Amino acid sequence: MAIFSVSTILIFLNILVSYRGFKDPSFFDRYAFQIDKVLVYKDYKRLVTSGFLHVGWPHLLFNMFSLYIFSGSLESVIGPVNFLIIYTAGLIGGDLLSLFIHRYHPDYSAVGASGAIFAIMFSAIAIFPGMKIGFFFLPAIPGWLFGLAYVLFSIYGIRSRTNNIGHDAHLGGGLAGMLVAVLLYPSMIIENSFALLVVAVPAIAFILFILYKPHALLIDNYFFKNHRPLTVEDKYNLNKRNQQQDLDKLLEKIHQRGIDSLSKKEREMLKEYSK
Template sequence: MNINITLLIILANVIVSLIGFRNTQFMERYLFRTGSILKRKQYDRLLTSGFLHVNFMHLFFNMFTLFFFGSFLEKGSPLPGYMYLVIYFASLLLGNLLALVLNKNNDNYSAVGASGAVSGVLFATIALSPSTKLYLFFALGMPAWIYGVGYMLYTIYGIRSRAGNIGHEAHLGGALAGILIMVAYQPALLRMHPWVILGMTVPALVFLFIAIRYPHWLTFGFLKANSKENYTLDDRYNDRRMAEQEEIDRILDKIGKSGMQSLTDKEIRKLEEYRSRM
């Protein structure tokens, strides 16, 4: 029986994301959040968050990219199916672990999406076939290795500056995982394309060393660019969550001063929703 792994992964993403779109409690329980992972030890979020998405557009672009590059790895390359799965899930987990490390001091940092896994599949493809032409916007063609180096440099810039509406940490971690796993599986790639592989990995590894060794450097870059126009989807989500928490604190203060009977119907519903998520 010939199983299409890529389509199964896409189907799983679609089903889980649709549940998350309709059920906010489900989304809350399984998204990536540093505080819940580190303090409540809900480590399953490192995996489950990779099957949730913010909206249909977020889901579409991730699955669109996965369909093309995943299909190539699965059907058009010598890579066995189990290694394809290793690349996908290792990239997902490493991307989220990197986000966890770089945001460990921000309990409210949250994220969803298969971006880390998809980046891993994309960069495994580039490592395997760096001269393949990529056609961006269906017209502009460029060798895959040029795209890969440029993408890495932009991702590094994005983490430091919080540029764009993108969770760059997962992209960087996933991309590195995809390259390194592919090279570990086929070491000849490093001999065949040494400058391409090094050009994609060395800047990222140097950046990660600096960011982890000197975290204040990363924070400084974030503070300089932390304006509303540079907010990511996660930043906006965190703002909403902080506003909700302030509202809950106000309701609890009201109960402490005047008792439950002082609450309005709206405040009672808000409190019940909050308790159901705990």
């Protein structure tokens, strides 16, 4: 890896910003990804700034080591500009998927460069599907197989929510990176079609599924503590809770910008909810 490569600069920025966050909690809170701050207060910079913060040294060092391992050969092939485009797409794409999945959890927050790192990793798989990937004691496997395995693992992690890992950011970032790589190098669609389909189709299918079946997400909250099936009463209460949160956002917007700031759709929602 070149001394002044984009990946080296990104590693330096991650360390610098994260260290500031370690020392200054107010700085950390000001730039971390938080649902309420983005959706209600429109603080969209957090979609980017949160990717340079980490919760501690182990989190930071593991992410930076992963970025170092996967970035060197990829940046030398695609160039610094395209590398930065893919990294940024993964950073934002991961947070956007988290934003959608946790849109009814206003206190949900997250930090870390994982979405961007998985964008680099999955874009490398799209360009070099035969590459071997292995971690520590695990044997190296073809890149496309690793991508498929991790997509399935991420889907399971998103639905089960049995740990504190941001599986949604990983999946969103990885898919964004792969899609941008294809846009930058459309010849990959023909040359590496098998790897692209094997990795991308399950991820896209899952995202489309939760768009139309949001209750399939068994995310830990008041109604999903034990991941039990929803009763009719649960569904009614969950719907009322979501409507109340939508109404609160509309009232907050009116408070900040006035009622004239509401769109036609928002006015109709306000009229309907007021009933």
